[in-house]
Amino acid sequence: MGFLDIRNVTKSYGSVQVLHEVDIEVQEGEFLVLVGPSGCGKSTLLNMIAGLEGITSGEIAIKGRVVNGVHPSKRNIAMVFQSYALYPNMTVGQNMTFGLEMHGVPKAERDVALARVAKLLQIDHLLDRKPGQLSGGQRQRVAMGRALVRNPDVFLFDEPLSNLDAKLRVDMRTEIKKLHQTLKTTIVYVTHDQIEAMTLSTRIAVMNKGYVQQLGTPKDIYDTPANVYVATFMGSPAMNIVPSTVVMEGGIPHAKITDADGATRHLRFSQPNLAAWEGKPILLGIRPEAITDPEGADRKSGNIVALSNRVGVTEPAGSDTFVTMQLCGRDIVARMRADATVAPGQVFDFAVNMEKAVAFDPATEERIAP
Incomplete structure (x- = not known):
């Protein structure tokens, strides 16, 4: 009570x-x-x-x-x-x-x-x-x-x-x-x-x-x-939601996505239970601060995945720089350090902290629990 x-x-x-x-x-x-x-x-x-x-x-x-x-x-x-x-x-x-x-x-x-x-x-x-x-x-x-x-x-x-x-x-x-x-x-x-x-x-x-x-x-x-x-x-900017498909590589589940130029990329998950979703669509959720430049990536994370992608828009915001790119046809926001050197149209090597990634069932929009 x-x-x-x-x-x-x-x-x-x-x-x-x-x-x-x-x-x-x-x-x-x-x-x-x-x-x-x-x-x-x-x-x-x-x-x-x-x-x-x-x-x-x-x-x-x-x-x-x-x-x-x-x-x-x-x-x-x-x-x-x-x-x-x-x-x-x-x-x-x-x-x-x-x-x-x-x-x-x-x-x-x-x-x-x-x-x-x-x-x-x-x-x-x-x-x-x-x-x-x-x-x-x-x-x-x-x-x-x-x-x-x-x-x-x-x-x-x-x-x-x-x-x-x-x-x-x-x-x-x-x-x-x-x-x-x-x-x-x-x-x-x-x-x-x-x-x-x-x-x-x-x-x-x-x-x-x-x-x-x-x-x-x-x-x-x-x-x-x-x-x-x-x-x-909850969150400002909001969590990025990317339509994706689970694929297996070396027994580990990955999110299959396409970058701004249409090339296929695989992002390694930290959730082993997603192996049960192999070949199925999911919604991949990533907070903006989990996508950054390599120097600004979380040193404590055991799963930083490199993602080369073309930059769309940059927005200096004082203490941060917000960078917009496209994944799977959607605008995705990354939060970087104020002094990160990145320019519109540039192909940039992003660092994605997949330990912070969340997967959702696209049918129910509920989180797929680990």
């Missing part, structure tokens, strides 16, 4: 089912991120945990207590919204302690909680200001502070950083991470941004069309995606 249990939960609006038997166990102190595109059901699930949406079937329990039908105010949860939802006519301090006041907490206790949280969030100098006098980042801190003063069992974050500019979003992401490490609170966080999901979470639930596609640590999700959807949704 987890600290927060979501057991076979479904949600329907009339005949339309928007969540399909979601089953997630969240441990105390865990940071779970629900990530997926708009309309995948992540915010609906968060609202069901909060009690703002009813449950069609299944159960949600917090600390062993089933909360189906329990009013939001009785669940001991706190929610931070995308829109901040601050009262414009109240000061920062009043906004942060309003919930405590409504629950009858004595003023002395409210003042202690306010001072503690304001210092933690470094907004103690803003307590007498109104929300209209604050920047977006300051408003977000106030919204977080309002949740923190209540000391709830579970914090719920609904895309809290989406209204901030790019730099501030990165800064606030770091602050939320520090906050979690300091307080060890249980957090469920919704975002469509896979970078936020990877950097903040202890575990990620990747969602699409109302289904949890994969639940695991950021490393699990990134290195061993359960299917093509997860592989291409």
Whole structure:
């Protein structure tokens, strides 16, 4: 049993089912991120945990207590919204302690909680200001502070950083991470941004069309995606997916591909179980950072395969250079060092780390497990 249990939960609006038997166990102190595109059901699930949406079937329990039908105010949860939802006519301090006041907490206790949280969030100098006098980042801190003063069992974050500019979003992401490490609170966080999901979470639930596609640590999700959807949704740039065929050479399975000039190439797999797929089509998945120049290849890998291919486009990106080439008629992205010497039209010797390669069944798009 987890600290927060979501057991076979479904949600329907009339005949339309928007969540399909979601089953997630969240441990105390865990940071779970629900990530997926708009309309995948992540915010609906968060609202069901909060009690703002009813449950069609299944159960949600917090600390062993089933909360189906329990009013939001009785669940001991706190929610931070995308829109901040601050009262414009109240000061920062009043906004942060309003919930405590409504629950009858004595003023002395409210003042202690306010001072503690304001210092933690470094907004103690803003307590007498109104929300209209604050920047977006300051408003977000106030919204977080309002949740923190209540000391709830579970914090719920609904895309809290989406209204901030790019730099501030990165800064606030770091602050939320520090906050979690300091307080060890249980957090469920919704975002469509896979970078936020990877950097903040202890575990990620990747969602699409109302289904949890994969639940695991950021490393699990990134290195061993359960299917093509997860592989291409998580990661920037996305994992390269190459249609291929398994061939055997010396008793070892290889991926048979064609390069930009139509020549056949064989890339040696590190998965011996793929021998069972000899002669069958697969989808070969390779992350951009697993395709690089020979000098930048992973020295710890035992399976770096040379691949000579014609360069299509080069994109300098500061710390990296992204190189696009073609394999099997598809554009494939390689991530190289900033000082890698490579030019469009050049035939270049790429180094492919096949220890990082993943194979998918083209019929089901599920990963072929080792």
